[in-house]
Amino acid sequence: MFEVVIGLEVHVQLNTKTKLFCSCPTSFNHKQNTNTCPTCLALPGALPVFNKEVLHKSIMFGTAIDATINKTSYFDRKSYFYPDSPSAYQITQLYTPVVEHGKLRIDFEDGSHKVIRINRAHIEADAGKNIHDGDISKVDLNRAGTPLLEIVSEPDMRNGDEAVLYLKKLHAIVRYLDISDANMQEGSFRCDVNVSIRPKGDANLYTRVEIKNINSFKFIQKAIEVEVARQVEAWEDGVYDEEIVQETRLYDANKNETRSMRGKEEAADYRYFPEPDLLKVVATDAMLATYSKIPELPDEKMQRYVDEYGVSKYHASVITSDVEMAKYFEDMMAEGISAKNGVSWLLVELQGRLKGESDLTNTHVDAKKLATLVKRIEDGTISGKAAKQVLDKLVEENLDVDGVIDALGVKQVNDTGAIEAICDEIIAANQDKVAEYQGGKEKLFGFFVGQVMKASKGSANPQTVNEILKQKLG
Ligand code: ADP
Ligand code: MG
Ligand code: ZN
Numbered sequence: 001m002f003e004v005v006i007g008l009e010v011h012v013q014l015n016t017k018t019k020l021f022c023s024c025p026t027s028f029n030h031k032q033n034t035n036t037c038p039t040c041l042a043l044p045g046a047l048p049v050f051n052k053e054v055l056h057k058s059i060m061f062g063t064a065i066d067a068t069i070n071k072t073s074y075f076d077r078k079s080y081f082y083p084d085s086p087s088a089y090q091i092t093q094l095y096t097p098v099v100e101h102g103k104l105r106i107d108f109e110d111g112s113h114k115v116i117r118i119n120r121a122h123i124e125a126d127a128g129k130n131i132h133d134g135d136i137s138k139v140d141l142n143r144a145g146t147p148l149l150e151i152v153s154e155p156d157m158r159n160g161d162e163a164v165l166y167l168k169k170l171h172a173i174v175r176y177l178d179i180s181d182a183n184m185q186e187g188s189f190r191c192d193v194n195v196s197i198r199p200k201g202d203a204n205l206y207t208r209v210e211i212k213n214i215n216s217f218k219f220i221q222k223a224i225e226v227e228v229a230r231q232v233e234a235w236e237d238g239v240y241d242e243e244i245v246q247e248t249r250l251y252d253a254n255k256n257e258t259r260s261m262r263g264k265e266e267a268a269d270y271r272y273f274p275e276p277d278l279l280k281v282v283a284t285d286a287m288l289a290t291y292s293k294i295p296e297l298p299d300e301k302m303q304r305y306v307d308e309y310g311v312s313k314y315h316a317s318v319i320t321s322d323v324e325m326a327k328y329f330e331d332m333m334a335e336g337i338s339a340k341n342g343v344s345w346l347l348v349e350l351q352g353r354l355k356g357e358s359d360l361t362n363t364h365v366d367a368k369k370l371a372t373l374v375k376r377i378e379d380g381t382i383s384g385k386a387a388k389q390v391l392d393k394l395v396e397e398n399l400d401v402d403g404v405i406d407a408l409g410v411k412q413v414n415d416t417g418a419i420e421a422i423c424d425e426i427i428a429a430n431q432d433k434v435a436e437y438q439g440g441k442e443k444l445f446g447f448f449v450g451q452v453m454k455a456s457k458g459s460a461n462p463q464t465v466n467e468i469l470k471q472k473l474g
Contacts, residue, residue, distance in 0.1 A: 001199070001200045002197045002198065002199060002200060002228075002232055002235070003158060003197065003198050003199070003200045003201075003202075004158055004159055004195070004196075004197055004224075004228050005155045005157075005158070005195070005196045005197065005198060005205060005206070005208075006155065006157035006158070006159075006160075006162070006163050006193065006194065006195055006224065007152070007153050007154060007155035007156070007157070007194040007208070008152075008153045008157070008163060008166060008167065008191060008192070008193055008194070009150060009151070009152050009153075009191070009192040009194070009210075010150070010151045010167070010170060010189065010190065010191050010192075011126075011148045011149075011150050011151075011189075011190040011191075011192075012148065012149045012150075012151060012174050012179070012180045012182060012188070012189055013026075013126065013146055013147070013148055013180055013181070013187070013188035013189070014053075014054055014057045014058075014146075014147040014148065014149055014179055014180055015057075015178070015179060015180050015181055015188075016051060016053040016054055016057065016147055017053070018051055018053075019040055019051065019125075019145040019146055019147065020048075020050070020051055020054055020091075020123070020125045020145055020146065020147040021039055021040070021048030021049060021050065021051065021091070021125065021145055021278075022037050022039035022040050022048070022049070022145060023037070024036060024037050024039075024040055024145065026146050026147075030142060032131075032138070032140040032142060033139075033140055033141050033142060034142065035142040036141050036142065036144070039145065040141060040144045040145035041086055041141060041144075042085075042086040042087035042088075047277055048091065048277055048278055050278060050279075050281060051147065054123055054147045055098065055123075055281060055283060055287070055291065056287075056290075056291045057147075057149070057177070057179040057180075058098045058099060058121065058123055058149055059098070059099075059283060059287075059288065059291035059292055060177050060179055060291060060292070060293075060294050061099065061121055061149060061151075061173075061174065061177060061179060062098065062099035062102065062121060062292075063291075063292040063294050064173050064176075064177055064294055064297055065099075065102030065103060065104055065118055065121075065173070066102055066103055067099045067100060067101055067102030067103075067118065067121070068099070068100045068101045068102075069098065069099060069283065069288065069292070070096055070097065070098055070099070070100060071282065071283050071288070072096070072280050072281065072282050072283075073093055073096045073097055073098040073122075073123075073280070073281045074093065074095060074096045074274060074275075074280050074281065075091050075092070075093055075123075075274070075275035075278045075281070076091075076092055076093060076094040076095060076272050076273065076274055076275055077089045077090075077091060077092075077272065077273055077274070077275045077276075078090045078091075078092050078094070078270045078271075078272055079270055079271045079272075080269075080270060082127065083130055083137070083139050084127045084128035084129055084130050084139055084140075084141070084144070085127045085128065085144070086128075086141065086144070090124060090125060090127070091124065091125045091275050091278070092122060092123070092124035092125070092150075093122035093123055093124065094122075094272050095272075095274075097120045097121060097122030097123075098121065098122060098123055098281065098283075099120060099121035099122070100119070100120045100121075101117070101118070101119070101120075102117075102118035102121070103115050103116065103117055103118060104116050104118060104153075104166060104169055104170060104173070105169070105299060106162060106165040106166055106169055107165070107317060108165075109314075111313070114156075114162065116153055116154070116156045116157060116162075116166050117153065117154040117156055118151060118152070118153050118154070119152045119153065119154050120151075120152050121149050121150065121151045121152070122149070122150050122152075123147060123148070123149060123281075124147075124148050124150055125144070125145050125146070125147065125148070126143050126144065126145065126146040126147070126148050127143070127144055128140055128141035128142070128143050128144040129142075129143055149179075149180075151170065153166065155194065155196075155205060155208075159224075160220070160221040160222075160224040160225055161221070163193065163220060163221070163224060164217050164220060164221055167191060167217060167220065168217065168321065169298065171184075171189060172298045172320070172321055172322065172323065173297060173298065174189070175322070175323045176295060176296075176297055176298060176323045177294060177295070178323075184215045184216060184217075185215060185216075187215070190213050190215070191213070191214055191220060192210055192211065192212050192213065193210070193211045193214065193220060193223060193224060193227075194208045194209070194210050194211075195208060195209055195211065195224055195227045195228060195231070196208040196209070196231070197228060197231045197232060197235065206244075207244050207245065207246050208246060209227060209231070209244065209246070209247060209248075209249055209258070210247070210248045210249070211223050211224075211227060211248075211249050211250065211251050211258055212248055212249070212250055212261065213250075214251050219251060219253050222251070222253070222256060223251035223258060226251075226256055226257055226258060227249070227251075227258045230244075230258065231244050245263070246263075247260055247261070247262065247263050248260075248261045248262050248263075249261055298320045298321065298326075301316075301320045301326055302316040302317050302320045303316075305319065305320065305329075305339075309333065309339035309342075310339055310340075311339055311343055315343050315347065318347060319343070319346070319347070322360075324359075324360050324361055325346070325360055327367075328346065328360050328366075328367045329342060329343075329346055329367075331366075331367030331368065331371070332345075332346065332367045332368075332370060332371040332374070335367075335368060335371035335372070335375065336371075336375075337371050337374045337375055337378060338374075338378065341374045341377070341378065342371070342374065345370055345373070345374050345391075346370065349388065349391055350363075350365060350370055350391070350395075353391065353392070353395045354395065358395075363395065364394060364395065364396075364397060364398040364399070365391070365394050365395055369394060369401055370391075372401045372402075373387055373390060373391060373394070373401050374387075376390075376401065376402075376405065380412060380414055380461055380463075381405065381411060381412060382405055382410050382411060382412055383410075383412055383458075383461075383462065386405075386408070386410035386412070386458075389408060389410060390404045390405055390408060390410065393407075393408070409459075410458075410459065411459065412459055412460065412461040413456055413459045413460045413461065414461045414464060416464060416468065419452070419456070419460050419461070419464050419465055419468055420468055420472075422452050422455045422456055422460065423448075423452055423465070423468050423469055423472055424472075425455065426448060426451045426452050426455060427448070427472060427473070430447075430448075430451070433447060433448070434473065437473060438473065438474065445469070445470075445473070448469050448473065449462070449465055449466060449469060452465045452469065453465065
């Protein structure tokens with residue numbers, strides 16, 4: 001029997017306005033090679049100047065994972081040649097990173113949890129991009145010099161589920177801190193997965209394979225599955241030593257397999273040495289005090305929803321997994337609706353209707369609108385059923401809640417006099433049934449309610465109808 005060992009390296013692109021060592025903007029969606037300057041183009045003689053905002057965001061992250069913040073950290077030079085890196089080296093932090101020894105909690109569905117240790121988080125500069133276009137390859141350096149925080153876990157995860165839970169939690173945390181857009185498709189949250197296996201009970205670490213840049217949680221899970229299967233098979237066939245070597249592999253989602261990309265470099269290949277063009281990074285006490293101020297994080301928020309709103313732990317964890325959703329929910333609650341309705345209209349009704357293009361940040365239905373709709377149910381203006389029709393319209397077009405209620409004519413009749421008149425009519429027209437009901441056939445009550453609802457074209461408040469009929473039928 002085998003045990004799976006997984007360690008993750010995540011490159012988070014920090015959302016600072018300017019690059020790590022120059023004042024070029026970090027918005028690289030501009031025309032190619034326009035957000036560049038002598039420093040990020042690595043022209044001879046240009047010197048880097050450290051962007052303090054990067055230290056701020058790194059310390060926020062270190063605080064969030066309860067890590068040691070090194071008041072003094074250093075930059076190192078990692079040498080390698082690649083066309084998208086004109087300096088032929090990367091500035092990173094090898095020996096003394098800004099953040100060390102943190103931890104992150106993952107929660108399982110059965111209510112248990114596990115703490116994953118984070119070895120370090122260090123600052124480094126991103127490379128540019130190679131663009132392959134038929135026979136031609138081009139280099140775009142807009143991204144060169146963008147600040148990255150590389151977050152390296154200990155090899156503490158034992159299966160794909162744990163790896164994905166870790167990544168989702170990490171993703172949520174950087175979004176809560178607002179230190180990164182963390183968009184996996186756009187590459188501002190990139191993950192390398194290190195995988196090895198070992199006989200159960202063996203504490204040694206065996207040869208790891210690094211799978212690079214997988215851009216969705218689903219594919220990460222699948223890549224781990226196929227890579228583990230490959231390693232187990234090699235072991236069982238007695239060819240583990242020959243076939244499983246320390247290397248970088250890529251995951252091909254179409255074929256659902258991992259393939260060798262290149263042999264893994266050893267640290268010595270990079271000729272690391274302290275970066276001579278930069279001073280040490282010092283966080284003063286004043287900076288530490290300011291930079292370690294962070295907002296409420298997912299775990300605390302989840303507990304607060306349970307305690308304060310009486311939301312189930314499961315629903316609280318779904319809502320808090322995404323900072324936008326948490327904000328939406330809190331904005332709804334600020335309108336004074338019940339938490340139970342808030343949860344179901346957000347998670348079931350609205351989420352169920354938002355497909356494809358739109359999500360909570362670009363739907364017509366903002367939190368205030370959805371809360372207003374819920375209020376109209378709570379105060380008896382419309383039925384829950386009618387509210388679903390109203391929401392259908394609100395999702396389609398930017399309309400006003402009360403306007404749609406009027407246009408659809410779904411307002412409930414709460415006017416007791418009007419409902420009473422209908423009840424009288426129905427009773428008069430069904431004297432035989434009244435006799436049966438009064439003779440003990442209680443099931444007929446539903447018939448009367450149905451007739452009254454039908455006569456009112458569904459607009460009568462069912463609760464009022466029930467009350468009036470009970471009273472009239474005795
Ligand atoms: P490198 O930059 O060479 O990939 P790092 O130290 O930055 O090295 O990252 C190594 C990653 O691999 C860490 O996340 C670590 O937990 C993980 N790791 C180390 N050994 C193993 C192993 N035997 N099996 C799985 N993961 C491992
Ligand atoms: Mg690595
Ligand atoms: Zn620049």
